[in-house]
Amino acid sequence: MTSYRIFFEMKREPFAADVELEHILVTPALNAVSERMHYAMNIGAMALVTGEIGSGKSTALRYVTEKLHPSEYRSLYIVATTGAISELYRQLLHTLGACMKGVSKAIMLQSIKNELYELVHGKKLKTVLVIDEASLLRIEVFAELHTLTQFEKDSKPYLPIVLAGQSNLVDSLMYRASMPLASRIVARSHLEGVSRAQMHEYLQHHLAICGTAHDIFDEAAVTAIHQGSGGLFRKANHLARGAIIIAAKNKSMTVTADHVRMAASEIF
Ligand SMILES: Nc1ncnc2c1ncn2[C@@H]1O[C@H](COP(=O)(O)OP(=O)(O)OP(=O)(O)O)[C@@H](O)[C@H]1O
Ligand SMILES: [Mg+2]
Missing domain, CATH: 1.10.8 (Helicase, Ruva Protein; domain 3)
Structure with a gap:
């Protein structure tokens, strides 16, 4: 054990980055994020969580998604990259447990929709797609992302989406190309210094x-x-x-x- 832990009689590393669910401090800001995410999830729409670097965005996302009951919800958590939308589809397929290699974007999109359809209708689960670090996504990705929420079979929205990232995420959503996606946003929260x-x-x-x-x-x-x-x-x-x-x-x-x-x- 490190000497400072012995000196202060600490049974574990203090101020660790990986706080367990039960050790997350429930702040008013965390409750505000939770409320807004649930609202968007309930109506099948989108929520935005922005905030300063290290303000607790990822922790808040984890708090909300880990508390969802697995018999009711299947949350799909992705950390965005600067890659093309096919990269995001690949990540999503991986999260859904359906890995695909060397197939076209259209086939990946169709497979994602099939998997989602099965979750919602077959397994009777609600879904939510959470994209952390969404401020890294390219504009072309924002322009296409809304197609994930559209289903030919019916118009019911299956896939609520939560986008989280630094404040410039809002700038990306202001582009004309991002409008179809941005128009689905019904709730926003911003985390700042306490x-x-x-x-x-x-x-x-x-x-x-x-x-x-x-x-x-x-x-x-x-x-x-x-x-x-x-x-x-x-x-x-x-x-x-x-x-x-x-x-x-x-x-x-x-x-x-x-x-x-x-x-x-x-x-x-
Ligand atoms: N509600 C909380 N309760 C306890 N600790 C927290 C809480 N929120 C954040 N922390 C602590 O602060 C650290 C930074 O939080 P977090 O990684 O969630 O920030 P972030 O906003 O996602 O940062 P980044 O901008 O780098 O993505 C966490 O590793 C954790 O130790
Ligand atoms: Mg983070």
Whole structure:
């Protein structure tokens, strides 16, 4: 075990990136994302989740999709690439458990629709396509993506879509070519830096996860982490962990603003 964990009696790595479902802090912003995603899913439409880098978008998507009951829902989670739409179709087929190699785009699209039709009508499941990092998608992909939601057999929308990514995702959706897709959006949420009070709660929450009952950050350290991170969770994680390591090296049971400042000099 690392020496700082021994020093602070932490039973696991503090401020880890991979928080389990039960350890996700349910913030007001997370609830807002959840509500909007469910609304779009219920009416078979689209929701947009944008936010600053490291603000908790992917965690929010995971929170909502992992809580869906598998007997009711099948969520299809994809991390977008900068590739063509055929790449996205391939990823989607892979997620659906139907790998295809060397076939045309049209055949892949038809196979995806067949799989979806089977999920909805055969297995009586609801579906949702979640595309994280959607700000990376090319405009041509936005122009075609809506065809996934159209079915020749009936006009009922089968596939609600959630697009998540950085704020420039909105710019991509403003293009004329993206309009058919953008017109399906019924709900939007934007995650940004949290307040100091929420940051304090966030820090305590992560300390509790690793079994540190007492608040090891002093008031000025909380302020320094809040200011240094702009209220963004990933940066706050790095600052908090870095400061903990420095405090332990200095045999200080309290993490101070100085420790945070020293940690800040090493991160971007
Ligand atoms: N609700 C939460 N509860 C606990 N920890 C969280 C929560 N949201 C975010 N985090 C922490 O912050 C880190 C960054 O969050 P996340 O990866 O979800 O951000 P993001 O907005 O998707 O970032 P990027 O812009 O790089 O895609 C997570 O690895 C996790 O440690
Ligand atoms: Mg992310």
